[in-house]
Amino acid sequence: MQSVLQPFQSFIDNAINICRHDPEAVGLAAGGSWASGEIDQYSDLDLVLVTTRQIAPDTSQMQNYALTFGSLLASFRGDHVGEPRLLIALYESPLLHVDIKFLTPAEFYQRVENPIVLWERDQLLTTIIQQSTAQYPAFDYQWTEDRFWIWMHYAALKIGCGEFFEAIDFLAFVRNTVLGPLLHLKNARLPRGVRRAETSFTMEDVERLRKTVATPDREALLLSITEAMHLYEELRNDLAPSVIEKNRKAQLxxxxxxxxxxxxxxSFHQ
Structure with a gap:
């Protein structure tokens, strides 16, 4: 395990050294698989850099700071996941995927998890963690129900008109947005898409999810979308609060x- 952690630890050690020499840096922490203890050689590294100076969402400032941590090959801001304070970076020697979130101390109070504090000044990050509560966004059952049957009709349209690759992509979106999170909740985990589904779900759940994956073929897609609808209905009925308004008319x-x-x-094949 130590050999697996070594590239990550070397990167972290260098980042800590950079932060120590920056009077505006007050803390560096690691979340994700590092914090959960699930890190392996295929993991990325999720860092949180807290500074008194507002660095994000200025992409140039974020990239310039990231350059000090190592040999940066490429980077871009996390707008696609709705987080302009996040820089997604690729480093070489060794080749590492590193996500760096740039926050101020005030912004660190609002977080989805409690990261591992790697370095801090005057116990600042530790104090904030003790004074506040991390909260992962709750799964919104009503929001999902209000959209699910429209999404399924859209996918059916794509299958009907022969846009099979479009339908495949859309079913992937449904797995990541709806089915994966619900299966995580069923298994008493945070609703993080289909992250680690292979090891987090029961064998039965993995098999059910597998049936929603199709090849670009009409019959395969029809079976997959039907399975997605059945799986959603079962999970919704088992997990959703009783106050949810089920749109049975749209479902039918x-x-x-x-x-x-x-x-x-x-009829066509006959």
Missing amino acids: AVTTYLATIHQSAV
Whole structure:
């Protein structure tokens, strides 16, 4: 295990040394798999850099700071995940994927997890962690129900008109946004997409999720979308609070529509 951690530790040691010599840096922490103890040779490194100076969301300032941590090959800001304070970076020697979130002390109070403090001045990060609570965004069952059947109808349209690759991509979105998080919740974990599904879910759950993955073929996609709808319905019924308003009318309409597409496909092959 020590040999697995060595490249990460070397990078961290250098980053700590840089921070120590920056009077505006007040703390460096690591989250993700480093904090959970699940890190392996295929992991990325999730760092949180806390400074008195506001660095993010200025991409140039973020990249300039990241350059001091090592030999930076490429980097971009995390706008695609709704986090402009995040810099996603690729370093060489060794080749490491490192996510660096640039925060001020005030911003560190709002966080989704409690990271491991790697270095700090005057116990600042430790004090903030003790004074506040990390909160991962809760899964919104009503938000999901309000969208799910529209999404399924859209996927059915793509299958119906023969846009199979588009349908495959859309089902991947549904797995990451809906099915994966619900299965994580079923297994008493945080609703983090399909992260570590292979090791976090039961064998039965993995097999159910596997059935929602299709090849670019009409019949395979029809089976996958049907399985996705059944799996969602079961998980919703088991996990959602009783106050959720289930749109059974939309569910029935989409289920009926999908059956007509399936029948059209059968008639075509006959």
